[in-house]
Amino acid sequence: MTMTTHPLEPFGYRVDGLPIHQGLDDATAAHLCELWSNTGLLIFRRQSLAEQELVAFSRCFGDPDVIVREDWQSANCPEVVHITNMKDYFGNSIGGLGAGELDWHTDQSYMAAPATGSILYMVEMPNDAPRTYWANLQLAYAALSEETKKRIAELNVVYDYWLRQSRYDDEPKMPLELREKTPPVSHPLVNVHPLTGAKALYLDPTTAAGIDGWPADESKALLAELAAHAAQTQFVYRHDWQVGDVAMWDNGFLMHRRDAFEPVKNRLLKRTTLRLSPQRHIVPSGALLSAV
Numbered sequence: 001m002t003m004t005t006h007p008l009e010p011f012g013y014r015v016d017g018l019p020i021h022q023g024l025d026d027a028t029a030a031h032l033c034e035l036w037s038n039t040g041l042l043i044f045r046r047q048s049l050a051e052q053e054l055v056a057f058s059r060c061f062g063d064p065d066v067i068v069r070e071d072w073q074s075a076n077c078p079e080v081v082h083i084t085n086m087k088d089y090f091g092n093s094i095g096g097l098g099a100g101e102l103d104w105h106t107d108q109s110y111m112a113a114p115a116t117g118s119i120l121y122m123v124e125m126p127n128d129a130p131r132t133y134w135a136n137l138q139l140a141y142a143a144l145s146e147e148t149k150k151r152i153a154e155l156n157v158v159y160d161y162w163l164r165q166s167r168y169d170d171e172p173k174m175p176l177e178l179r180e181k182t183p184p185v186s187h188p189l190v191n192v193h194p195l196t197g198a199k200a201l202y203l204d205p206t207t208a209a210g211i212d213g214w215p216a217d218e219s220k221a222l223l224a225e226l227a228a229h230a231a232q233t234q235f236v237y238r239h240d241w242q243v244g245d246v247a248m249w250d251n252g253f254l255m256h257r258r259d260a261f262e263p264v265k266n267r268l269l270k271r272t273t274l275r276l277s278p279q280r281h282i283v284p285s286g287a288l289l290s291a292v
Contacts, residue, residue: 003028005035011136012041012237020044020246021053029060036061037195037280040254041134041237044246049121051077054272058119061248062274065115067108072096074270083120083269085261095268102258104135104231107251107273109204110161112185112286116251117274122241124268129241130259136237138200138253140230141190149199155189156212157223158289163207186212187284189226191252194279200253202284203227230255252282 003018013035018024024032036042049057051074058064064079072095074080082095108114141149189211191202205227210219239247249256261267276283 008041008043008237010234010237011139012039012043012134014043014045016045018044020047020057021049023056024060033061033280036248036250040136040138040250040252042248043239044248045242046244047121047246048244049246049270051080051270054119054121054270055079057246058117058272058274061119062115062117062276065273065275067115067273069096079272081271081273083271084267085263086266086268103206104203104227104255104257105206106202106204106255109159109187109202109251109284110185110207112288114187114251114284114286115273115275116281116283117248117276118251119246119248119272119274121270122243122245123270124266125241125243126261126265126267128261128265129267130261132239132241132247132256132258134237134239134249134254134256135230136235136254137203137230138193138198139235140226140232141199141201143235144229149190152189152222152226155214156186156287157189157202158184158186158209158212159204159207159286160184160209161207163209184209184289185286186289187286191282191284193253193282200282201226201230202252202282203230203255205255250276250281252276252284 004016006014006016008014015032018028032042055064055077066073066078067081069081072081074082084095086094088094107118108116187202189202190199192199203223203226205223208223210216211222
C-alpha cells in the first residue's frame with residue numbers, strides 16, 4: 001500500500017498506508033518532517049508497535065527525551081512513558097494521568113528547555129473511549145485583534161508544574177526530588193515559527209502561574225481570555241481514537257486536552273517525548289526562576 005495523506009479539519013493530516021514498524025526511508029521521513037513542522041499534527045491509523053519500534057520511529061523527528069516522571073516510565077524502555085489508569089497486581093499505578101478529565105495544557109511548559117514533540121500510541125481502550133482535542137495556537141494568534149497582538153507581544157508567562165501535578169488522579173503531594181527538578185520557569189507568550197515566520201501563542205492553562213511582572217488579577221484575566229479564545233471550535237481538531245492509532249503533535253504551537261472516562265475501564269497509551277530542532281520548530285526559550 002502506498003502512503004497517502006488526507007487533510008484534517010481545521011488542521012493536521014491523517015497518514016494512511018504507512019506501516020511504521022518497518023521503519024522510514026529518508027524521503028518519507030523528510031516529507032513527514034515537513035508536514036509536521038508546518039501543520040503541527042499527524043495521525044496514523046492501524047499501527048502495531050513494540051516499544052523499541054516506537055522509539056525508532058520517534059528518532060526520525062527528534063531526540064527522545066527521558067522525562068522527569070520516572071514513575072511513569074516503561075520498565076523495558078526508559079524513553080517510553082505509560083499514559084494509563086491501569087494498576088499492577090499490588091494496586092500500584094503502572095503509568096500516569098489516571099481517568100479524570102485533563103484540561104487544556106501543553107507538555108513540558110514547566111521546563112526551561114522543553115522537549116516539544118509528543119508521539120502517542122493507543123494500545124488498549126474502552127469502546128466509548130474518551131476523545132482528545134488539539135487547539136492550534138498559530139490559528140488562534142492570527143485571529144486576535146491587532147490591539148491584542150500589540151499588548152501581548154513582549155510578555156512572558158511563568159509556569160509551575162506543581163499547579164498541574166496537584167490535580168492528577170492518584171497523585172501524592174509532590175515529593176521534594178520532583179520539585180527540585182521542576183522549579184518555576186518563564187517563557188515568551190508569543191513565538192515565531194523558524195520556517196514560516198508565522199507567530200503563535202504559547203499557552204498552558206494548567207501550569208500558568210501568571211504573567212511575569214503583572215498583578216495576579218490582571219494576569220489571570222488575560223490568560224483566561226487567551227485560553228478561551230484559543231479553545232474555540234474553529235481552532236480545534238477532535239480525535240476519536242481507535243486501537244493502533246499514533247498521534248504526533250508539536251507542543252510549540254498546539255495545546256491539547258482529554259475527556260474523562262470511567263475509572264473501571266482500562267485505557268493504555270505509550271508516549272515518547274522529543275527534543276525538536278529549533279531550526280524547524282518553535283522551541284520556546286525559557287528562563288529558570290527561584291522555587292516558590
